[in-house]
Structures are given as structure tokens and as C-alpha cells.
Amino acid sequence: MNAAPRPLPPLELPIIGAPMAGGVSTPALVAAVSNAGGVGMLAAGYQTPDQLAADIAATRALTDRPFGVNLFVPEDSERDEAALARYAAQLGPDFARFGVALPGPHWKDTDFWREKIALLSSDPVPVVTFAFGLPSRGEVDLLRAVGSTLVGTATTPEEAHAAISLGLDAVVLQGPEAGGHRATHRVEDEPSGLPLAELLTAVRATTDLPLIAAGGISTPERVRELLDAGASLVQIGTALVRTPESGAPQLYKDCLATRSGTVLTRAFTGRYARTLRNRFTDAHSATAPALYPQVGQLTGPLRRAAAAAGDPENLHLWAGIGHASARPEPAGVVVRDLAG
Known part of the structure; x- marks a missing residue:
């Protein structure tokens, strides 16, 4: 039997x-969102446990408000080395253009899943x-025992129901607009491709748990629409990328304001992601294999070289459909304005 759901921390704003x-x-961005009355979230993906621990400590030094940590759930899947080799060969000219060597087939574990679970059980955070899956x-029992509110992420009603059946306390519903x-x-x-509003309606009809709407949210009117449709909170990402507290490179921030058109692609990491369209997505989206994190580790040196060269045509530029509304204003201002 699942334990009674633990409520989300009390918030001034539904963000x-x-x-x-x-x-x-x-940590500065996370604390700014929390200090404005919402909940800021650290992203543990790609970090070592020591880096995550340092970010948790740094965030605590900047806020006494609730904040949280997001974990990427690792997936046990077979590695199709032949498909990866074919994709690496296709990328050869791109690497040569930047004078970068193709990395060898020695893929690293960047999840540190058990270590991060252990860290969060010994040094708990509110959320x-x-x-990418479920624990x-x-x-769940281990993290609930130390007082954390636990939240799944779902892109379909079926994934949402799996999170609810596991006994999680809330669910982020991520629409394709994200x-x-x-x-x-x-x-x-x-x-x-089920739009966020329809996903929210479908899941709200089956549960009273808190639902957090995410994907392409860029105006106060959209926030209000989703709250009126049954969302308990909304989650914003792209809207915060251009803020001064964000760690995004300036090139990325500028591209959100100056470029148009987004695409879903596996080309950069092997997982589908929405990014600003560029030369790399045009050239490689049709052939990138569904291998994560291997494709991301393969393209990493190329993307770093492109960033160093100031070349946006070979960079991942993650962007929701409302990216043109992102503003270079303090995160607290952005959060309060969106909350209305």
C-alpha cells in the first residue's frame, strides 16, 4: 500500500x-526563483555527486525557501555499437571542420544514480x-523517509498513471511544446504529440494529486489558462534562460531572441529534445540513433568546439515554442510577472 501523499511546500506563487x-x-537561478515565491530546481543530470552536493550547499547559502533537485533516471538498454559507429562516421566531417578528434567508444557513466540517491537521503532537500523514468x-521509500516530496515527470497519461501508481506525491506533465x-x-x-492542455485534462480526470503543467509557457495568460484547467502549478524553463542568474552562455541567450523555428531531434544526445533549428539539426536529425547518453557523449566535443568558436549552427540550443518571449530580466521579475 502506498503512503499518503506528502504535500508540496507552501508557495506564494504557483511557479x-x-x-x-x-x-x-x-544555484543563483534556483535561489532567485525560490526567493520570488516559487520553487527553484537544481538539475543533477550530468553532475558528479560532489558537484551536486556543492550546488545544494550553495543554494542553501542563497535562500531559506524551499527548493529541489531533479534526477535523470537511468535506463538499462542495450548499446547498439554498430548504429553508434555509423553515426560517428557521418559526423566525421563535422569534427574535422573544427579540428576535433572523434571520441573513442569508451562511454562513461554520467548518472551516478545510486550515489545521488544516497546523497539526497543523507542530505535531503524539500523536493x-x-x-526519463521512475525510481x-x-x-521512493528511502527518500520519503527523510521528508522529501517526490514528483514524477510524464509525457503521456500512461506515464502519469505509472507515477501515480508508484505512490509519488505529484506529477509534472510535460507537453510537446517544452x-x-x-x-x-x-x-x-x-x-x-498530445498538447499540454489535453494531457492535463486527461490526467486531471483520473487523479486529485497535484499536477504541474510544463511546456512552452511564456505568458501570464497561459499560466492562468492552465491553472483554470486543473494544474496545481506550472513549470517554466526557457523563460528563465536569458535571466542574469542563468548559467547559459551568452550565445545561447542571444539565439533565443534572434532565431526562429524549433524542431524535435535526437541529433545531439540520442533522446528527442526541442531545440532551435540549425545546420546540425537539418543534417543529422533523420539518422541519429536512439542511444542515450552515448550520442550525447559522442557529440559533446563537437558542441564544445562550436561553442568556443561562437558557432550556433552546431550547438544544441534548447528552446520551447515560446522562446521569443524570454527576457533578459532578473529571474524574480520573470517569475512574478508570469504569476500575474
């Missing part, structure tokens, strides 16, 4: 700052969210 991995969700029941990775529970799944 969660989306966890954005790769350095965007800095822990999960993306085990034992891990920037960055689609949070499908299996990397090989084709992401659902």
Missing part, C-alpha cells in the same frame, strides 16, 4: 523553475523530481 541541466540552473519503490529533452520513460519511444 516551479524547470531543472535545466548542463549548467543553466545555477525531488525524476525525469524503484525502495528508492524545450529541451522530452521526458519519455523509454529512450526509444516516439514522443507524444
Whole structure:
């Protein structure tokens, strides 16, 4: 039998700052969202346990308000080395253009899943969210025992029901409008095209648990529509990327304002993600294999070289459909304005 749901922390504003991995969700950004009356979220994806511990400590030094940590759930899947080799060969000219060597087939474990669970059980935070799947029941029990509110992420009604059946306390519903990775529970799944509003309606009809609407939210009017439709909170990500507290490179911030058109692609990481369209997505979206995190580790040196060269045509530029509304204003201002 599942334990009674633990409520989300009391908030002044119905806003969660989306966890954005790769350095965007800095402790300063997380604290700014929390200090404004929402909940800021650290992104543990791609971090070592020591880096995550340092970010938790840094965030606590900046706020006494509730905040949380998001974990990427690792997936046990076979590695198709032949498909990866074919994709690496296709990328050869791109690497040569930047004078970068193709990495060898020695893929690293960047999840540190057990270590991060252990860290969060010994040094708990108010909220822990999960993306790309669900934890085990034992891990749920462990984190619940230390007082954390536990939140799943779903892209379909079926994924939402799985999170609810596991006994999680709330569910983020990620619509296809969202920037960055689609949070499908299996990397090989084709992401659902069910719009966020319809996903929310479908899941709200089956549960009274808190539902957090996410994807392409860029105006106060949209926030109000989703709350009126049954969302308990909304989660914003792209809207925070251009803030001064964000750790996003300036090139990325500028592209959100100057470029148009987004696409869903596996080309950068092997998982579908929504990004600004560029030369790389045009060239490689049709052939990128569903291998995560291997494709991301393969393309990493190329993307770092492109960033160093100031070349947006070979960079991942995660962006939701409302990216043009993102503003270079303090995160607290953005959060309060969206809350209305």
C-alpha cells in the first residue's frame, strides 16, 4: 500500500523553475526563483555527486525557501555499437571542420544514480523530481523517509498513471511544446504529440494529486489558462534562460531572441529534445540513433568546439515554442510577472 501523499511546500506563487541541466540552473537561478515565491530546481543530470552536493550547499547559502533537485533516471538498454559507429562516421566531417578528434567508444557513466540517491537521503532537500523514468519503490521509500516530496515527470497519461501508481506525491506533465529533452520513460519511444492542455485534462480526470503543467509557457495568460484547467502549478524553463542568474552562455541567450523555428531531434544526445533549428539539426536529425547518453557523449566535443568558436549552427540550443518571449530580466521579475 502506498503512503499518503506528502504535500508540496507552501508557495506564494504557483511557479516551479524547470531543472535545466548542463549548467543553466545555477544555484543563483534556483535561489532567485525560490526567493520570488516559487520553487527553484537544481538539475543533477550530468553532475558528479560532489558537484551536486556543492550546488545544494550553495543554494542553501542563497535562500531559506524551499527548493529541489531533479534526477535523470537511468535506463538499462542495450548499446547498439554498430548504429553508434555509423553515426560517428557521418559526423566525421563535422569534427574535422573544427579540428576535433572523434571520441573513442569508451562511454562513461554520467548518472551516478545510486550515489545521488544516497546523497539526497543523507542530505535531503524539500523536493525531488525524476525525469526519463521512475525510481524503484525502495528508492521512493528511502527518500520519503527523510521528508522529501517526490514528483514524477510524464509525457503521456500512461506515464502519469505509472507515477501515480508508484505512490509519488505529484506529477509534472510535460507537453510537446517544452524545450529541451522530452521526458519519455523509454529512450526509444516516439514522443507524444498530445498538447499540454489535453494531457492535463486527461490526467486531471483520473487523479486529485497535484499536477504541474510544463511546456512552452511564456505568458501570464497561459499560466492562468492552465491553472483554470486543473494544474496545481506550472513549470517554466526557457523563460528563465536569458535571466542574469542563468548559467547559459551568452550565445545561447542571444539565439533565443534572434532565431526562429524549433524542431524535435535526437541529433545531439540520442533522446528527442526541442531545440532551435540549425545546420546540425537539418543534417543529422533523420539518422541519429536512439542511444542515450552515448550520442550525447559522442557529440559533446563537437558542441564544445562550436561553442568556443561562437558557432550556433552546431550547438544544441534548447528552446520551447515560446522562446521569443524570454527576457533578459532578473529571474524574480520573470517569475512574478508570469504569476500575474
